[in-house]
Amino acid sequence: MHIVQMPLLTSVRLKVDYQSPTQLNTIRLPALMTSQGILVSLLQYLSEKNRSNSWRAKVTTAVGTLLDFIALSGIPFENPTMLLKSFRTALKSGTIDLDLEDPTGLYWPNRSHEHVDDIVSLLTGYTDWLILQPGHSGVVLNPIREATKHEEKLNWCAYHHRQDNKLLSHLTSDEERDQNRFRREVGREKASPVILDEVKRFPQEHLDTLLDEGFVRASSRSVHKHMRIDYKSQAMTLLMNAGGLRKSELFHIYLDDIEIDEERCEAIVRVHHPSKGKAPEKGYKNRQDYLLRKFRMKPRTDYLKSESLHAGWKAPTTNKQMFFVVQFYPPSRSQEFLLAFQNYLLYQRVDARGRHPYAFTNTKGRPETIKNFQRLHTQAVERIGLSCCKYQGTSEHGHRHAYGYRLAENGFSQLDIKDAMHHAHPDSCLVYLQKTDREVRETMRKTETRKNFTPPAKTFEPEETETFGRPIASYRGITRSRN
Incomplete structure (x- = not known):
């Protein structure tokens, strides 16, 4: 019997009161506490964006997920291209093998491509912002100190992000590049065509x-x-x-x-x-x-x-x-x-x-x-x-x-x-x-009656006399007249 372990965490989420250098009042924000302290660059990014607290919570979770992957996946961060590709693959496919084991200790289940795209999009905004920070350190509270190891790894992603846009700029329009800056390496996948879910309204x-x-x-x-x-x-x-x-x-x-x-x-x-x-x-x-x-x-x-x-x-x-x-x-x-x-x-x-x-x-x-x-x-x-x-x-x-x-x-x-x-x-x-599937079928029945459609004639040749409740595959010789 295999027991799925709880994933290890390299950062802890908490709430802090933060005062941005550009604001007079403090603001309560979600934060990430790492082994090297609070990720201050994330707090500054969240404080600058006039977005909902739900969005801020999602960004914090996305950044924490990337930090967990960087720390536990075993992939060297000196190779940012492989890092970002592997991160997206791990999100989509999960990290648990067929024996319910996971050498990384992450124990991630597979995620839908919509969820993966959301995480990528949130990280895109954060790394875009990191690129513009002095020295790419993302540190605004104390600009002269060196970046922490966690910030350094995130800066590698931001650096790769910037370089990738330069190298592949001739393949992408300005509008597309602005909409999805991770397009080439960890861009959005084309969604499979699906039928809209049946409407769910209170009866x-x-x-x-x-x-x-x-x-x-x-x-x-x-x-x-x-x-x-x-x-x-x-x-x-x-x-x-x-x-x-x-x-x-x-x-x-x-x-x-x-x-x-x-x-x-x-x-x-x-x-x-x-x-x-x-x-x-x-x-x-x-x-x-x-x-x-x-x-x-x-x-x-x-x-x-x-x-x-x-x-x-x-x-x-x-x-x-x-x-x-x-x-x-x-x-x-x-x-x-x-x-x-x-x-x-x-x-x-x-x-x-x-x-x-x-x-x-x-x-x-x-x-x-x-x-x-x-x-x-x-x-x-x-x-x-x-x-x-x-x-x-x-x-x-x-x-x-x-x-x-x-x-x-x-x-x-x-x-x-x-x-x-x-x-x-x-x-x-x-x-x-939208109508429910049942309502669509009922409309079809009413239309058939209103149009005076003649139902097709059917001939059944059952294998046995007692046929009630038998599967349809047990009937032979079904014929249908053509209108």
């Missing part, structure tokens, strides 16, 4: 059951419905299923962002940009300024992905005031949301006055977290007899798929759907409009 026939019977507060044994029903999760789910919101967008909504249209008795929900959106009170430049000065908080996009307050932002289209309005469909669901949200405010929301401005809170009055809501949603799905699974459409994102498909099913144009789902490009919504 509409189970939505009301989920809302009414799934979202029950497990901590309450009271028979009174206002104590038993989880109104918060009801409201959040309706924002996704009937309003098309992404899961992450729920956690940027302030209490003041939800208003009532008294004429129609419907909710008006605005989702503002986490930092650039307008503050709900006068005297503040934007929401970032508002959170800092009033609550000593950061926009939730600025927290590390490993921190509970983190919530992403997928750059939906907004108006000039940096917000968009939730479009409920069908509109009657807006009233359902309003009722659930009002009950949540009246009976369950813990007062968070003076602590934060967010609409949804946990049982201690703190801002609700993505992880906790995922737990509540999973329990609710399982409570009504379903399994919570992305590939069955019963995860949180399945609600947004259901919203987009519902619009298409009821005759909305592609541009209308783009606007309702706040996409920048009209084709971005196409993935939400």
Whole structure:
């Protein structure tokens, strides 16, 4: 019996507060601690790039993966060409042999070519930046000292990167070279043509059951419905299923962002940009300024992905005031949301006055977290007899798929759907409009009936009289008339 060992690590990931030489304030960043100290050049690179914390975490992981390979693979770093080629091959094919042994100690499984391309792309940006640093040392905190061994090895990759572009520049256009600087030695592989996955949307026939019977507060044994029903999760789910919101967008909504249209008795929900959106009170430049000065908080996009307050932002289209309005469909669901949200405010929301401005809170009055809501949603799905699974459409994102498909099913144009789902490009919504394989087959059956097609005649000559349940290969002499 072979036991797969845990891979050895040459660096440890941690969080540090870093002050760049070009910035006044410190910023919390993911970092790599090696045997020779923290990789300062990586911190400087991450601080200079105005990107999301998710991107920063991915870059840190990619660089750590390369350092592990350099240290443990046994390939001499003096040969950067072989190093980079071997690194890509190890990512793609894995390092474990048929006997489940690995002389490198990495014990890497094979990765998809998409994952490998992502790692290569992230390293490309970092090594591009390293090339431009004084002396190619990548050290900005103390420029006169020599590079550490880890930095020296990364500089070899950057040096090879630069030289390779010079030698092969006549084979590549300027545009292609700018897009993929690792093109010749460790470039992206051509992806195999694949059919798009079957759309996974939340089954509409189970939505009301989920809302009414799934979202029950497990901590309450009271028979009174206002104590038993989880109104918060009801409201959040309706924002996704009937309003098309992404899961992450729920956690940027302030209490003041939800208003009532008294004429129609419907909710008006605005989702503002986490930092650039307008503050709900006068005297503040934007929401970032508002959170800092009033609550000593950061926009939730600025927290590390490993921190509970983190919530992403997928750059939906907004108006000039940096917000968009939730479009409920069908509109009657807006009233359902309003009722659930009002009950949540009246009976369950813990007062968070003076602590934060967010609409949804946990049982201690703190801002609700993505992880906790995922737990509540999973329990609710399982409570009504379903399994919570992305590939069955019963995860949180399945609600947004259901919203987009519902619009298409009821005759909305592609541009209308783009606007309702706040996409920048009209084709971005196409993935939400796909029919399932079962629905395609049903459409084919209806078309056949409508066109009065004559089914082909078939003649079966079974080997035995008892044929029910036999495999198709046991039938002989199948003939079919031609139309």
